[in-house]
Amino acid sequence: MDTSIYNEIHDFLLNGELPAIEQKRRKIRRMAPNYRLKDNRLFYTGPSMQSMRLVVMSEEEKKSVLMECHNNPGTGNHNGVRGTRNRVVAGYYWPTLNQDIAEWVRCCHRCQMNDPIKTVAPTLHPIKVKEPWEVLGMDLIGPLPETRLGNRYVLTMTDLYTKWVIAEPLKSKTAAEVSAVMTSKLYMFGMVRKIITDQGKEFVNQVKFVKVLVVP
Ligand SMILES: [Zn+2]
CATH class of the missing domain: 3.30.420.10 (Ribonuclease H-like superfamily/Ribonuclease H)
Incomplete structure (x- = not known):
């Protein structure tokens, strides 16, 4: 997954650094108000600052979020696409989460058995x-x-x-x-x-x- 834009937003919020390309600078300035840094991690807050969703930055992290929100008994419990999505969006953000969740649930061995x-x-x-x-x-x-x-x-x-x-x-x-x-x-x-x-x-x-x- 391409997370370069989030790295750039992170750097901008941390020390005001912006990339050289003007088009990118504009994009980052436009997006930045929807994000916040906490403990050096980027969170998506939305324009209203109502939510605090960790921006998932790597495939590995994405996998562990999907495990937590779908597979783990107690936190996920194989609760279908909608149930899994509700858990993911409560705490996490990445641009392709809808497709990724659908694919994860579709390929889940246990869910196939119980379908x-x-x-x-x-x-x-x-x-x-x-x-x-x-x-x-x-x-x-x-x-x-x-x-x-x-x-x-x-x-x-x-x-x-x-x-x-x-x-x-x-x-x-x-x-x-x-x-x-x-x-x-x-x-x-x-x-x-x-x-x-x-x-x-x-x-x-x-x-x-x-x-x-x-x-x-
Ligand atoms: Zn499952």
Whole structure:
């Protein structure tokens, strides 16, 4: 990130130093009233001097702010884009914070795992479910950052009656690997009437073992 303008505002507020280029001098004079120095750090206060937001000056610092405001339990707690942004803007400032927060949350492993859109079976029409383990929603989440054991996907099977979820790690999302996991779960917990998924038709046709087990 380019923070040169903030370094220049910092120097101007500290000792009145201005760069040689006239256009830049004007810009810094115009921006400076919105900033304040404290303990030799630059803060964004806004024209009304109401806020006191630390100007984030490096990628490293930006990362630690995002960790604090999104990942840390207590201060962030994976509170979505809006929740994270509210925390960031309360104490920090940098020009690309909106894009950076959206990207950070989008790439957050834990948020992907918990994203309700991805873990609940997509339904276009209401599905009538009368008893537990009758209809399952199947979903594949990923690719995610590779785990120590080489897993990159998560297969979820949701019982639409009880909302009970089984999640199993997968190395790939090939029909063979998915079939193997689903088959073992169906052997363990019993057959179901229907499995609902938003995976493509081609994929569904390949999951042959499961088809045999599903009671029509
Ligand atoms: Zn998160």
